[in-house]
Each structure stands twice: as C-alpha cells, then as structure tokens.
Amino acid sequence: MPSILFEIKDGVGIITLNRPEKYNSMNREMAFLLKATLDKCAALHEVRCVYITGAGKAFCSGQDLSEVDVNNSENTNLLLREQYNPLVWKIRTIEKPVVAAINAVAAGAGANLAFCCDVVVAAESAYFTQAFSKIGLIPDTGGTYILPRFVGWQKASALMMLADKIGAVEAEHMGMLYKVFPDETFAEESMKIAKVLAEMPTRSLAFIKHALNYSAVNTFEEQLKVEDDFQKKALQTSDYKEGVKAFREKRKPEFKGE
Numbered sequence: 570m571p572s573i574l575f576e577i578k579d580g581v582g583i584i585t586l587n588r589p590e591k592y593n594s595m596n597r598e599m600a601f602l603l604k605a606t607l608d609k610c611a612a613l614h615e616v617r618c619v620y621i622t623g624a625g626k627a628f629c630s631g632q633d634l635s636e637v638d639v640n641n642s643e644n645t646n647l648l649l650r651e652q653y654n655p656l657v658w659k660i661r662t663i664e665k666p667v668v669a670a671i672n673a674v675a676a677g678a679g680a681n682l683a684f685c686c687d688v689v690v691a692a693e694s695a696y697f698t699q700a701f702s703k704i705g706l707i708p709d710t711g712g713t714y715i716l717p718r719f720v721g722w723q724k725a726s727a728l729m730m731l732a733d734k735i736g737a738v739e740a741e742h743m744g745m746l747y748k749v750f751p752d753e754t755f756a757e758e759s760m761k762i763a764k765v766l767a768e769m770p771t772r773s774l775a776f777i778k779h780a781l782n783y784s785a786v787n788t789f790e791e792q793l794k795v796e797d798d799f800q801k802k803a804l805q806t807s808d809y810k811e812g813v814k815a816f817r818e819k820r821k822p823e824f825k826g827e
Contacts, residue, residue, distance in 0.1 A: 581760070582610040584606055585624050589623075591633060592625070593624065593630060594632060596633040600653070601652070618667075618766040619663065619666070620759070622671075622672050657685040664778070667687050669682075671697075672691075672756075677701055688747050699716070699729045703732050720743045770826070807825060
C-alpha cells in the first residue's frame with residue numbers, strides 16, 4: 570500500500586498518512602509523497618480544502634528512526650531541510666485551508682506538523698507529545714516557533730523539556746487545538762468542518778492565512794497595512810460580490826472559490 574492515500578470528496582482533498590504498522594512514522598518516501606500531494610491540492614481548483622489524518626492507531630509518531638544514522642549527523646540534519654521544513658512551509662503557504670484531524674497519537678515532528686495546519690481537531694482519546702528531548706534532540710518542524718504562540722513561553726518550555734503526554738481535552742484547554750470530538754463521531758465531525766471550509770470563499774480564507782502568517786512578526790502598525798493590502802485583494806474577488814448579493818437577497822451564497 571502507498572504511504573499516502575489521497576481522494577477528493579465534496580471539494581475536500583483527503584490525505585491519509587498510511588503506515589499504520591509503523592504508527593505513521595515519517596520516512597523519506599512518505600515525506601516526499603506528502604509534499605507532492607499537497608502540491609497537487611494546491612494546483613487543483615476542485616480542491617477547496619485539505620484534510621490530513623492518519624490510518625490506524627496514530628496520526629503521526631514523528632520521524633522513522635530506522636532511517637536515522639546516529640553516526641552521520643549531517644545526513645540526519647538533512648531530514649529537516651529536505652523533508653520537514655518544506656512540508657510545514659507548504660502547509661503555511663498553500664492558499665487553501667488545511668485541517669489536521671488528529672485521530673490518535675501525534676508525537677514529535679508529527680505533533681508539530683499538525684500544529685502548522687489552519688484548523689486542528691482531535692479525537693478524545695488522542696494525545697500529543699514533544700518527544701524530542703527523550704532522544705537528546707530539540708523540537709523541530711516549526712515547533713519552537715508555533716507552540717509558544719499557542720500556549721505561552723512557560724508552558725511550551727516545560728512541554729518541550731519534559732516531553733509530557735498531553736491528552737486532547739487538555740490540549741484544547743491550553744489552546745493547542747480548535748475542538749475535541751468523541752472517538753465514535755470524530756471522523757464525521759472533523760469532515761464536516763472540512764466540508765464547511767470547502768464551501769466558503771477560498772480566496773478570502775487564503776488572505777486570512779497570509780495575514781496571520783505576517784502577524785507573527787509584524788508590529789501593530791505593519792499589520793494594519795497588511796490588512797489593508799489583503800482587503801483590497803478580497804474586494805476584487807467574485808466571491809465577495811456573491812456574498813454581498815446573497816446577503817441582500819436573504820439567501821445562502823454560492824461561493825466558487827474565485
């Protein structure tokens with residue numbers, strides 16, 4: 570079976586990490602195939618939202634350590650530059666919303682890959698862990714940038730150093746994710762969110778995403794300028810005109826993602 574499964578349904582590009590026997594740990598083949606699938610989602614107009622989940626008993630347990638040579642640090646460090654950094658950069662810059670549906674454990678790079686997504690939801694039994702310190706490493710895959718912005722400096726520092734397991738409900742309370750659903754309804758409820766996003770004005774969602782990316786480093790004054798720039802672009806979209814027209818006509822808008 571391929572390590573990445575892909576299908577399109579109701580405007581949603583559904584990506585499933587598919588190495589269940591290895592708890593969906595990331596190897597080189599899987600990383601490059603995931604990046605290629607994200608590129609495909611970016612290019613296909615029929616895909617209006619991307620949904621990433623895992624097969625079996627994990628979302629993603631991080632790097633497959635069987636591919637790591639502890640005696641060749643340079644080659645191992647290449648994993649970041651060639652695999653993980655391009656992946657999270659793609660997720661943050663693809664002009665479509667990305668939903669991470671955390672069906673089970675998300676550990677190490679797998680957790681940080683999830684946190685880079687636009688909307689993170691989890692099954693009640695899922696949990697997260699920054700497992701890096703347990704093998705003498707630091708969090709990567711954007712973790713040291715994103716996690717402190719979710720939970721604050723002190724919480725992030727402790728989670729990274731102690732490598733605690735954080736259950737989905739506690740993670741939601743910390744601000745690490747959007748919603749938690751019972752295991753038995755998780756697949757249905759998480760897909761509902763993706764389908765709602767797929768019916769929304771795609772260009773507007775892309776501009777929101779870009780504006781949030783800028784907000785992480787901008788001053789307030791700089792961010793006001795970013796909002797002005799993206800609002801000008803949003804005002805030129807067909808979906809904006811349809812949204813206003815539908816509001817005036819008291820009907821549901823029919824957005825085209827244009």
